[in-house]
Amino acid sequence: METVFLFLDIDGVVNTSVNAESQFLGTYQGIDLRGSPSPYVQPFLHAVDRAEHIRPFWMSSGWREHANIWNRWTGIAPWTVGYPIDFGKARYVMGRYGKQLNLDEIDDSKTICVLYHSGNIPKIVWIEDGFSQSAMTWAKLDPRVTLINTIHPEDPSLLGIQNWNIGLILETLNIKLEI
Numbered sequence: 001m002e003t004v005f006l007f008l009d010i011d012g013v014v015n016t017s018v019n020a021e022s023q024f025l026g027t028y029q030g031i032d033l034r035g036s037p038s039p040y041v042q043p044f045l046h047a048v049d050r051a052e053h054i055r056p057f058w059m060s061s062g063w064r065e066h067a068n069i070w071n072r073w074t075g076i077a078p079w080t081v082g083y084p085i086d087f088g089k090a091r092y093v094m095g096r097y098g099k100q101l102n103l104d105e106i107d108d109s110k111t112i113c114v115l116y117h118s119g120n121i122p123k124i125v126w127i128e129d130g131f132s133q134s135a136m137t138w139a140k141l142d143p144r145v146t147l148i149n150t151i152h153p154e155d156p157s158l159l160g161i162q163n164w165n166i167g168l169i170l171e172t173l174n175i176k177l178e179i
Contacts, residue, residue, distance in 0.1 A: 004053055058080070
């Protein structure tokens with residue numbers, strides 16, 4: 001099975017405010033961290049963890065280095081935290097793709113990070129609650145890239161990994177949930 005690099009955002013994908021009360025996720029440097037995951041989040045994270053063909057990366061501008069609190073909450077091994085990258089790596093990507101994708105160092109920082117980490121992997125799946133124009137342009141130009149937007153097209157309050165999109169996500173990643 002071909003290797004898939006999965007780039008997964010947290011807020012708006014894994015952590016949504018539309019769900020019932022927030023849950024305790026864990027403590028980091030004495031601070032209690034809480035989140036509001038959909039019922040699909042734990043089984044989904046377990047399925048990704050079990051899938052030998054998927055290499056997952058957290059791409060969260062809000063959680064950054066704290067992203068792996070979700071792994072601890074789920075009881076799985078930590079993932080690579082792919083966002084942010086250092087200035088030198090961002091400059092490399094800007095030099096290589098900047099003009100083609102019309103990249104802005106600030107507005108397109110997640111796209112820059114995904115480009116940096118993706119390399120020559122045959123399949124790239126990026127799950128996010130809305131994409132920058134540069135990400136959408138890259139996906140049109142590069143057949144390896146699949147973008148999955150977790151904002152419902154008709155009802156933006158249906159946000160995150162939910163009943164309406166879980167089938168597409170599982171099919172795209174070639175995984176199954178064990179509930």
